[in-house]
Amino acid sequence: MSDQATTWTPALTNALRVHLLSWRRATVLRPGDPALAAVAGLYRALTGLLPAAARAVAAPVLDALDERAERTSVTLATPIDPVVILSPAAVADPITEACTLAHEWCHVRQVADGRVASIVDYTSGELRARAEADATACALWLRFVLTGELPVEAPTLGDLYHLDAGDHELARGVMRSHLATIRAGLVPPLDVCVRLARWLRATPYEMPASVRARIPHTLPEST
Numbered sequence: 001m002s003d004q005a006t007t008w009t010p011a012l013t014n015a016l017r018v019h020l021l022s023w024r025r026a027t028v029l030r031p032g033d034p035a036l037a038a039v040a041g042l043y044r045a046l047t048g049l050l051p052a053a054a055r056a057v058a059a060p061v062l063d064a065l066d067e068r069a070e071r072t073s074v075t076l077a078t079p080i081d082p083v084v085i086l087s088p089a090a091v092a093d094p095i096t097e098a099c100t101l102a103h104e105w106c107h108v109r110q111v112a113d114g115r116v117a118s119i120v121d122y123t124s125g126e127l128r129a130r131a132e133a134d135a136t137a138c139a140l141w142l143r144f145v146l147t148g149e150l151p152v153e154a155p156t157l158g159d160l161y162h163l164d165a166g167d168h169e170l171a172r173g174v175m176r177s178h179l180a181t182i183r184a185g186l187v188p189p190l191d192v193c194v195r196l197a198r199w200l201r202a203t204p205y206e207m208p209a210s211v212r213a214r215i216p217h218t219l220p221e222s223t
Contacts, residue, residue: 007208008146013094017101019199020192026075026082026108028101030091073100075107082111095146099139106135106192125167132157133171137178138192144182145200145214154179189220 017028029035071089075082084107090100110131136155144150154175157168178188187197197215200207 008095008098008211010094012205012207013098013101015203015205016098016196016199019203020101020105020108020195023195024105024108024112026084026105028084028086030086031088073104075104075111077111082108084108095143098146099143102142102192102196103135103139106138106190107131109191110134125163126170129157129163129167129171130174133174133178134190136171137175137188138190140175140179141182141188141190141193142196145197145211148210148214150179150182185216187216187219194219194221 020026021028027035071087073085073087073090075084084101084104086097086100086104089096091097136157140150140155154172157163157171163171178190181188187193197219201212201215
């Protein structure tokens with residue numbers, strides 16, 4: 001059992017979510033939220049306006065809502081704020097939910113920058129690979145901070161993102177770089193990681209000492 005399994009609480013995950021919302025606005029929907037159907041309908045309508053090549057890549061996101069909703073969380077770019085849809089698996093325990101929020105807020109940050117959910121990103125496997133690798137690294141880093149756990153090998157992304165073999169390897173290379181940074185006792189140079197590192201170290205909430213001990217005093221710059 002990890003050393004934080006009984007000390008990281010739902011209240012801390014909620015505080016982490018509130019902090020992320022204060023940084024980058026988004027709508028967070030949990031399983032069973034009645035707004036889910038309306039959001040899915042809106043996203044289908046928006047996807048229908050994309051060129052055919054972009055629709056072919058955007059379609060798996062919609063499939064995730066329908067077919068993989070039990071385990072797949074997604075962030076949707078909308079004309080207003082991004083919408084984060086958490087799967088039942090994502091909210092199974094407070095640590096998993098916190099790590100999923102870190103992953104999805106990396107996408108929220110990317111949407112704010114215009115770096116994902118644009119036509120060019122839908123049609124560029126390289127950009128999708130980099131965006132998803134960074135988001136996965138955010139979740140891996142936070143799980144390491146909260147539990148001390150870190151995978152030996154960079155994970156694979158699966159088939160959801162319609163990446164070819166070269167783009168899959170690019171994603172794993174990006175994640176290997178982030179994992180090496182974490183093993184060196186540093187924070188990955190990703191804004192979500194830096195923002196959460198500062199919050200975890202400075203928040204007045206009662207924080208497990210081992211969590212703060214895994215956050216270095218020197219942090220990369222963030223925006």
